Amino acid sequence: MNKVRFGIIGMGNMGRFHADYLLKGQVARAELTAVSDSYAPNLAAYSQLKTFDSSEALIRSGSVDAVIIATPHFLHTTIGIDALQHGLHVLVEKPISVHKADCERLLAAHTDKRLVFAAMFQQRTDPRYKRIKHLIASGELGQIVRTNWIVTDWYRTEAYYASGGWRATWKGEGGGVLLNQCPHNLDMLIWLAGAPCRVRGFCQLGRYHNIEVEDNVTAYFEYPNGGTGVFITSTGEAPGTNRLEIVGERGRLVLEGGRISFTRNEVSMLEFSKTSKAGFARPEIWNVEIPAPNTGAAHHEITQNFVDAILDGAPLISPAAEGMHSVELANAILYSSLTQQTIELPLDGAAYEAKLNQLIAESRFEKKVVQATAEDFTKSFSR
Known part of the structure; x- marks a missing residue:
C-alpha cells in the first residue's frame, strides 16, 4: 500500500x-x-x-x-x-x-x-506546547510543584447548545465543558506535567445556560510528588482568560496571550531555602522570553x-491509549463534584459509569433544538 x-x-x-x-x-x-x-x-x-x-x-x-x-x-x-x-x-x-x-x-x-x-x-503539534514540554523534559524547570490553568475563554451561547439534540445532555453527550471543550486542555496538562493522583472537583450544572450538564468548573489536584494544581474552566464567561502556569523548583513558566515567559531561578528554590543564612533572601532570577511560533495546532x-x-x-x-487519560480526569472531576468527595486515581470506571447511567435514567430535561446560524467554528481551535 x-x-x-x-x-x-x-x-x-x-x-x-x-x-x-x-x-x-x-x-x-x-x-x-x-x-x-x-x-x-x-x-x-x-x-x-x-x-x-x-x-x-x-x-x-x-x-x-x-x-x-x-x-x-x-x-x-x-x-x-x-x-x-x-x-x-x-x-x-x-x-x-x-x-x-x-x-x-x-x-x-x-x-x-x-x-x-x-x-x-x-x-500536541502546537509549537508553544512542544517547547514547554521540551523545557520540562530537559530538566530546566526541575521538580514541578504547582500547576494552574485558567481556561475560561470557551464561551458558548444558548444558540450553540440548542444546535443539536445530543449536545449538553447526559444521554447524548455524557457531560459538558469537561467532555466537549476541555479534553485538549486536560490532555495537555497530563502530557506536560503528568497525571494527578487525587482530585476534588466543584462543578456547576447549567450555571450559565439552559442545560443539565456542567458549564462552570473548578478543580483541585494533588500529584504523586506532593505538588498541587488548580484547573478552572467555563463556557459562560466572557471575555474569559487562558493562562497556563507551571511552577518548578527552577522557576515559573507562563503561557498566556500566545507567549511563553520563563522566570528562571539561578538555583533551585528548594536547595536555596535549605542553605541560605538569610531569612528574607530569594534566589536570583532571569526573565526569559521563550521563542515559539504562534502558529497554533x-x-x-x-x-x-x-x-x-x-x-x-x-x-x-x-x-489512542493515551486518550483515556483526559477522559478519566474529566470523569474524576465530575464524579468528585457529584458525590462531594475527593477521588483517588485511578478512577473506578464501573462506579462512574453507574453514576452516569443513573443521571441518564433520572433526567427529565427537555432539550429544545433550534437551527443555528452557519459560522466558522474553527475560530475556537486555538486554545
Missing part, C-alpha cells in the same frame, strides 16, 4: 473540517474516498465520493483502509470497536469515549497491533502522522 484510503464517519462540523483538508491534498499519501452520515443532507456536498447512510456500511464497503470517527461522543466506542474488528486503522476525535469504562472497552478491541489506532489531540499534522505510522511505522504523536 502506498496511499491510505480514508473514510470519514459523521459529517457534522468536524467531519466536514477533516474532509476539507483531505480533499485539498494537505495530507500526503492520503485520499478521501468515502463518507457516511445518518442525516442525508450532510452527504449532499460529497457526491464525488462514495457515500453511506451508516457507519456499518462504510466499514464493510471495502472502500477504505482507515476511518476518522467524528460522530457524537457516545458513538465513538461502538463505531471504533466495529472498525477495529473489521481490520481498519482508526483515528478517533476527542474524547475517545464518554467515560473510562467505555475507553477500556474500545482499547481492548485493539487486539491486532498491525492496525494503527490514534486520537485527534492536535494540540494543526489537525492535519495528526492525520499526516497517522498516515506515516500506517505506511512507514512512524511513532504516533497521540496514541
Whole structure:
C-alpha cells in the first residue's frame, strides 16, 4: 500500500473540517474516498465520493483502509470497536469515549497491533506546547510543584447548545465543558506535567445556560510528588482568560496571550531555602522570553502522522491509549463534584459509569433544538 484510503464517519462540523483538508491534498499519501452520515443532507456536498447512510456500511464497503470517527461522543466506542474488528486503522476525535469504562472497552478491541489506532489531540503539534514540554523534559524547570490553568475563554451561547439534540445532555453527550471543550486542555496538562493522583472537583450544572450538564468548573489536584494544581474552566464567561502556569523548583513558566515567559531561578528554590543564612533572601532570577511560533495546532499534522505510522511505522504523536487519560480526569472531576468527595486515581470506571447511567435514567430535561446560524467554528481551535 502506498496511499491510505480514508473514510470519514459523521459529517457534522468536524467531519466536514477533516474532509476539507483531505480533499485539498494537505495530507500526503492520503485520499478521501468515502463518507457516511445518518442525516442525508450532510452527504449532499460529497457526491464525488462514495457515500453511506451508516457507519456499518462504510466499514464493510471495502472502500477504505482507515476511518476518522467524528460522530457524537457516545458513538465513538461502538463505531471504533466495529472498525477495529473489521481490520481498519482508526483515528478517533476527542474524547475517545464518554467515560473510562467505555475507553477500556474500545482499547481492548485493539487486539491486532498491525492496525494503527490514534486520537485527534492536535494540540500536541502546537509549537508553544512542544517547547514547554521540551523545557520540562530537559530538566530546566526541575521538580514541578504547582500547576494552574485558567481556561475560561470557551464561551458558548444558548444558540450553540440548542444546535443539536445530543449536545449538553447526559444521554447524548455524557457531560459538558469537561467532555466537549476541555479534553485538549486536560490532555495537555497530563502530557506536560503528568497525571494527578487525587482530585476534588466543584462543578456547576447549567450555571450559565439552559442545560443539565456542567458549564462552570473548578478543580483541585494533588500529584504523586506532593505538588498541587488548580484547573478552572467555563463556557459562560466572557471575555474569559487562558493562562497556563507551571511552577518548578527552577522557576515559573507562563503561557498566556500566545507567549511563553520563563522566570528562571539561578538555583533551585528548594536547595536555596535549605542553605541560605538569610531569612528574607530569594534566589536570583532571569526573565526569559521563550521563542515559539504562534502558529497554533494543526489537525492535519495528526492525520499526516497517522498516515506515516500506517505506511512507514512512524511513532504516533497521540496514541489512542493515551486518550483515556483526559477522559478519566474529566470523569474524576465530575464524579468528585457529584458525590462531594475527593477521588483517588485511578478512577473506578464501573462506579462512574453507574453514576452516569443513573443521571441518564433520572433526567427529565427537555432539550429544545433550534437551527443555528452557519459560522466558522474553527475560530475556537486555538486554545
